[in-house]
Amino acid sequence: MTSVRESTGPAGPDAEPVVEAVGLGRDFVLTEGPFLRRRRRTVSAVDGVTLTVRPGEIVGYLGPNGAGKSSTMKMLTGILAPTRGHLRVTGLEPSRQRTRLAGRIGVVFGQRTTLWWDLPLRDSLALTRHMYRIPAADHARRLAELTELLELGPFLATPVRQLSLGQRMRGDLTAALLHAPRLLVLDEPTIGLDVVSKSTIREFLLRLNTEEGTTILLTTHDLGDVERLCERVVVIDRGSLAYDGGLDGLRASVPTPRVLVVDLAAPAPPIGVEGGRCVRVDGPRQWLELSENPAAVISRVAQRHEVVDLTLREPDIEGVVAALYRGTVASGGV
């Protein structure tokens, strides 16, 4: 991919951060209760987040519903002003320098589109040239490259409202990237997509990061996105950071039990044995969370049930993040 981006200097640990947040916070004041007895209550959606993202990183920003992910993203993109703290994105103060910032960042919200609903995709993408004042030759070259990489050709003439979700997402990504932003902010980029579309988008993002050095910050509930894309994950819970580090460190920081998957000869009530807690039943298949040596639990299950098959599952990232959300973070967090 060729870039129309201005030079950003050297990447690496000494390069200027793309995102620098220190003690970032955002409160909302809510009015609650019945008429005449209304009370004001302050909710801290984001509370003291300190985070540095360096050029070329792909960072997954994870957290349970209501944790403060969207509020953080809105502050980073200048939509929402912080209540407190220091925030710079590509050296700019987002809420005060929103127009300049728009020229340096690309934003895609998986659940919303920035494309013109009634226009053919091609026309929507042509309009971005004027919004970002991209020179015509640069725009044409980059559009041709993105069209090829994201295979937009067959539906460039289709009105946006007739596109499938996966096609629309590829169109939205193109619109966000035509001005070659340094930072791409993605909110749930693969939500609702089928397996093939998810994979196309993930491979494209990896290529964008490797070939252009584009920094990517994404929120997602899809742990496939995290495992494929993010070397670093930041977990936010109730407005504060719960973890910032590598995926391996995240796995190590949470004591997640191994799970024994038991296939019985016939459906049965949840198995109750010492050292194995039944956490899920689906027909004849049951999932037991182990608190003891698997061999001992297997022998107890086999004594009482007719077992057809057994599989031992090591904790995956999904289990680790679920445990983290349940508040079982060990001391390895931030």
Ligand SMILES: Nc1ncnc2c1ncn2[C@@H]1O[C@H](COP(=O)(O)OP(=O)(O)OP(=O)(O)O)[C@@H](O)[C@H]1O
């Ligand atoms: N405009 C607002 N007014 C009042 N409260 C708000 C507003 N926006 C967010 N909040 C509250 O702030 C908290 C964080 O919300 P936020 O949308 O940032 O979380 P989230 O991590 O993005 O959640 P989800 O994964 O469900 O999108 C929630 O308690 C939410 O109700």
